[in-house]
Amino acid sequence: MKDYHISRHSSFYTIGLNYKKADAELRGRFSMENAQMISLLEDAKDQGIDGLLATSTCNRTELHGFAQHPFQLIKLLCQHTQGTVEEFQEVAYVYKNNDAIGHLFKVxxxxxxxxxxxxxxxxxxxxxxxRSKKLGIANPFIERLCNSVIQASKRIKNETEISSGATSVAFASVQYIMKNVPEISEKNILLFGTGKIGRNTCENLIKHTKNPHITLINRTRGKAEQIAGKFNLDVKDFGDLQTEIRKSDVLVVATGAQSPTISKELIYTKKPLLILDLSIPKNVSDDVSELENVTTIHLDHLSQITDETLERRKQFIPHAEAIIEDIKEEFIRWLETRKFAPVIKALKKKLKTMKEEEMDYQSKKQSDFNEEQADLISNRIIQKITKQFANHLKDDSVDADTSLALIKKVFQLEIESQQ
Structure with missing residues (x-):
C-alpha cells in the first residue's frame, strides 16, 4: 500500500512504548494521569498541532498525531512525564502515516x-x-480514524471469539489466585484501591472464588463503599490497612499511585501472604518480596500466564485482521477523497466562472436568450463533468497524484489549502 499524503505540512505519527520492550518501572516513568494528558494536549495546541490523541494505560503510553517530525511528539511526552528522551529511545517505537494508522487499529x-x-x-x-475533542485538538482525520477503530473493535467482538473466556489482567490475577492459594473460598482477601483493574478483579473474585471474606480499603472511603455496596463486601478505613493486611491471606493492590503505597514496614505476617500488584507504576515496594512468607506478583508476571483460553483465541486472529483490513480500506478511501476534494471544488468553481462569462456574453448577443433554461442545462453539465473527474480519481488503477497535477495544470486551478 502506498503512503497517502495526509497533510501538506505534516505527517501522522504514533510514538510510544509498551510492555513488549519496556518493563513496569520504565512504563511507570512515562505513564500519565488525566491532568498530565490535558496539559500535554494544551501545549501541543499552542505549538500549532491540530490533531493529537494521548493514551496512557498500565501496558502502554502512546501519542498519535500530526507533526513535522516525530521528535516534536517525543519532546512533548518527555516534558509531561518523568521519562527522558534517552530512556524513550531505548524502548520506543515510531510509526508514520499508514503504519501509524495500522498500529492504532491493532491496539x-x-x-x-x-x-x-x-x-x-x-x-x-x-x-x-x-479529551482531545473537548480541547479542540481532534481534527476530522482523528475523529474519522477513532470512529473506524471503534467500528472494527465492535465487529471483532461480535463476529469472532477472540475475547471469549479470560479477557483481562483482572481475570488472569484471579486465575493465578485460584491456582496458587488452596481453599481460596475460606481465605481472607483484601483489596486495596478501587481503580478500574481493582474493580474488575473484585468482580471476578466474587464470581469465581465464591468467597464471602473480601474486604475493601480505599484512601477515600466513599468510593470504596460505592463498590462494596454493589458487591456486598466489608469496607475498612484507610487507617486500618496494617491491621487488615495482618489478617489477610491475599492482598490485591490496585491503587494506581505514582509511588509505592505498600511498604515493607506495613507488613507483619506469620502466615503465607500472596500480594498481587496490579498497578503501573508498581505500588508495592520491591523490598516487600524479601519478607518471609510473602510472595509478590506484578501484573507483568500475570500477563505471561498462557492458558488454553489464550491458545484458543489465537485461531481468531486472521478473521480479526480481515475485519481490520476491511474497515481500514474504507478509511483510506475516505482519506483519498479528502485529498482530491479541494481540486474538484476548485474545478467546479472554474467551470461556473466559465459558464457565467458565457451566459453574460450570450444574453447581450441574443435578444430572446432564455437565461433560466441555459443556467439549468449548464449546471447539469458541470455536475456531470465534475462527477466524471471524481470517479476517475477514485479508480484504484489510477495514479491520483499525477491526475490531480494534470487537472490543476489544464484548468489553471487555484487550490484553497486544507488540513
Missing part, C-alpha cells in the same frame, strides 16, 4: 494487548478521543 482491537483480546483499551481510546 484498539485488542490484537496488541498484553493479553490477546483484552478489550479494555477501546474504552480508553474513546476517553482519549473525548
Amino acid at each position: 484498539g482491537t485488542g490484537l496488541d494487548s498484553q493479553i490477546l483480546g483484552d478489550f479494555e483499551i477501546i474504552s480508553q481510546l474513546k476517553q482519549s478521543f473525548n
